[in-house]
Amino acid sequence: MDTLLEILSELRPDVDFAAEDRLVERGLLGSFDVVMLVTRIEEEFDVVIPARLITPETFRSAEALYSVIQTLSEED
Amino acid sequence: MKTILEYLDLQAMLRPEKAAFCDETVCYSFSESKEMTMRIGSVLLSAGANRESVAILLPRSATMLLAMLGTMRAGCPYVPLDAELGALRLSSIFERVQPRFLIADESTEPIARENGFSGTVIRISEAMQTEPDLCALADVYHRLLDVDPAYIVFTSGSTGAPKGVIGKHSAMLDYAEQLTGVLRVTDKDVFGMQAPLYVDACLKEILSVLRCGATLWIVPKRLFMAPVELVRFLNDHAVTTVCWVVPALTLISSLHTFSEIVPTTLKTIAFGSEVFPIRQLHLWEQYVPARYINLYGPTECTGMSCWYEIDRAFCDGDRIPIGRPFDNTEILLLDESDHPATEGEICIRGVCLCHGYWNDPEHTAAAFVQNPLCASYPDRIYRTGDHGRYNARGELEFLGRIDNQIKRMGHRIELGELENAALKTDGVSGACAVFDPEKNRLALAYTGTAEKAAVVTGLRGSVPEYMLPGKVLRLDRMPLTGNGKTDRLAVHRLCFPSKPSAVK
Numbered sequence: 177m178d179t180l181l182e183i184l185s186e187l188r189p190d191v192d193f194a195a196e197d198r199l200v201e202r203g204l205l206g207s208f209d210v211v212m213l214v215t216r217i218e219e220e221f222d223v224v225i226p227a228r229l230i231t232p233e234t235f236r237s238a239e240a241l242y243s244v245i246q247t248l249s250e251e252d
Numbered sequence: 253m254k255t256i257l258e259y260l261d262l263q264a265m266l267r268p269e270k271a272a273f274c275d276e277t278v279c280y281s282f283s284e285s286k287e288m289t290m291r292i293g294s295v296l297l298s299a300g301a302n303r304e305s306v307a308i309l310l311p312r313s314a315t316m317l318l319a320m321l322g323t324m325r326a327g328c329p330y331v332p333l334d335a336e337l338g339a340l341r342l343s344s345i346f347e348r349v350q351p352r353f354l355i356a357d358e359s360t361e362p363i364a365r366e367n368g369f370s371g372t373v374i375r376i377s378e379a380m381q382t383e384p385d386l387c388a389l390a391d392v393y394h395r396l397l398d399v400d401p402a403y404i405v406f407t408s409g410s411t412g413a414p415k416g417v418i419g420k421h422s423a424m425l426d427y428a429e430q431l432t433g434v435l436r437v438t439d440k441d442v443f444g445m446q447a448p449l450y451v452d453a454c455l456k457e458i459l460s461v462l463r464c465g466a467t468l469w470i471v472p473k474r475l476f477m478a479p480v481e482l483v484r485f486l487n488d489h490a491v492t493t494v495c496w497v498v499p500a501l502t503l504i505s506s507l508h509t510f511s512e513i514v515p516t517t518l519k520t521i522a523f524g525s526e527v528f529p530i531r532q533l534h535l536w537e538q539y540v541p542a543r544y545i546n547l548y549g550p551t552e553c554t555g556m557s558c559w560y561e562i563d564r565a566f567c568d569g570d571r572i573p574i575g576r577p578f579d580n581t582e583i584l585l586l587d588e589s590d591h592p593a594t595e596g597e598i599c600i601r602g603v604c605l606c607h608g609y610w611n612d613p614e615h616t617a618a619a620f621v622q623n624p625l626c627a628s629y630p631d632r633i634y635r636t637g638d639h640g641r642y643n644a645r646g647e648l649e650f651l652g653r654i655d656n657q658i659k660r661m662g663h664r665i666e667l668g669e670l671e672n673a674a675l676k677t678d679g680v681s682g683a684c685a686v687f688d689p690e691k692n693r694l695a696l697a698y699t700g701t702a703e704k705a706a707v708v709t710g711l712r713g714s715v716p717e718y719m720l721p722g723k724v725l726r727l728d729r730m731p732l733t734g735n736g737k738t739d740r741l742a743v744h745r746l747c748f749p750s751k752p753s754a755v756k
Contacts, residue, residue, distance in 0.1 A: 186723065187722055187723075188708065189704040189705055189708055189724050190704070190705040190706075190707075190708035190709045190712065200474070200477065203336070203717055205477075206477075206717060206718075207473075207476035207477045207499075207500075207503060208499065208660075208661055208692070208718070208722070209722065210477050210503065210507075211499070211502065211503055211506055211507065212691070212693070212722065214507055215506075224508065225507075225508075226508060226512065227479045227480045227507045227508050227509040227511070227512050227513075228480045228512055230477070230478060230479055230480070230507055231477065231478040231480075231481065232474050232477045232478060235477060
């Protein structure tokens with residue numbers, strides 16, 4: 177989780193990602209960020225996020241995103 | 253023909269029941285679109301609007317498109333706005349234009365009031381239920397000229413104040429003719445529109461609908477975070493044509509989307525003048541057989557000015573040309589002493605030229621100048637500030653900017669505007685913004701005692717979302733060049749350190 181929070185705060189240093197659960201709704205993460213975020217996560221966690229899981233729902237909070245990453249790592 | 257409204261009237265006769273402007277909640281046919289624009293125009297006239305700018309602040313929707321065309325019915329230029337522009341940009345536009353009238357709904361009216369709009373609000377839902385006043389509309393149209401302003405759209409300005417570009421009806425007509433010819437639009441085409449409505453980029457779809465009887469679907473913004481759903485949307489609505497910014501296309505190709513779903517109805521894919529990574533282009537070409545067209549053009553020349561259809565294989569690192577100008581547009585490449593050259597500043601001639609910048613004679617005079625190759629009569633050209641050259645095949649190539657303007661997600665950004673906004677935060681003593689076009693990353697380096705978070709929070713309140721830097725870096729001191737200027741290259745290296753590519 178710490179690694180993910182680090183990646184996220186690199187992207188948006190002003191956001192408290194541990195607490196925020198409406199990242200997309202509040203415009204804190206935009207479509208500009210998704211490609212880079214996914215690329216970074218795939219590098220760091222050595223997973224491939226399938227396109228069908230790339231949705232506003234997945235990016236609504238750090239927690240939601242982390243649980244997706246965990247599920248993917250377990251599947252490996 | 254004086255305005256594109258005459259195309260709408262024609263389509264309403266030829267194919268009245270066909271879908272014209274659609275979004276997730278509503279679909280207006282051509283006859284409904286004609287009727288609604290006449291109602292909106294009539295309400296503006298009866299409220300007293302008299303050949304003056306009318307602001308429109310509505311959610312991005314088919315209804316907003318009708319409000320734009322309805323404003324034209326009243327002989328008034330429209331000023332399209334969106335809440336996502338942010339408080340500072342909105343209030344600065346209201347202050348510069350001082351519109352007396354605003355078209356809004358219950359959700360957007362408070363936003364306009366909070367940002368300094370003090371005039372009369374026309375509620376769109378009420379306007380669309382009012383009987384049109386045919387005599388008043390005819391009278392206004394009779395007095396309207398094709399050189400009158402049709403709209404004002406705002407782009408980033410280097411000093412911090414946004415510039416209002418004034419488009420005219422005759423240029424829109426010309427653009428409709430040339431663009432639909434290049435895209436080969438017919439009434440069978442369905443457009444999936446990605447652009448926001450507050451920029452001139454949305455004209456491509458609007459004009460194709462009006463000129464050729466095509467259908468337009470506004471693609472919801474949230475789908476540009478959901479690539480599979482995005483492609484499903486295109487397939488469900490049988491979208492044949494997209495004119496998208498490059499990052500919207502690479503969102504699909506770079507996230508393994510094609511292994512799950514492939515667009516099946518696309519025939520024409522046009523994209524803007526940003527770097528299209530060749531690897532991503534190849535993925536698209538591999539999965540989606542279509543015409544791929546690179547478009548280039550500044551807002552000041554009404555949408556796009558040049559086009560190139562991909563007709564050969566490109567390799568990594570190749571530059572996709574911008575090709576040649578649209579018919580009825582001329583490109584001049586001028587060197588530093590204003591002589592024609594094979595490499596130089598891209599300058600544009602033609603009816604496509606806008607009137608200039610709203611209430612800004614200084615910037616207008618600097619950018620819209622007498623053609624240096626014509627000494628005998630007034631002949632205006634627009635200096636784009638873009639650097640171009642002809643390649644060995646005689647195709648025009650875009651090389652970059654002469655100044656510090658960049659293009660990101662289709663939006664023009666003056667790095668100076670971002671720097672000035674950062675300098676307004678307490679504790680920021682110096683600022684330098686840099687851009688990496690390959691990765692589409694914008695970074696801001698600053699000096700001073702301010703916390704990073706405070707700098708970003710300050711920016712969030714003062715610049716549109718698309719201008720927010722993806723990376724913020726605090727420096728102890730700003731690197732300077734030998735003659736004391738900010739060393740942008742050094743800042744670039746600090747913000748984007750090149751590391752050996754990760755071994756996977």
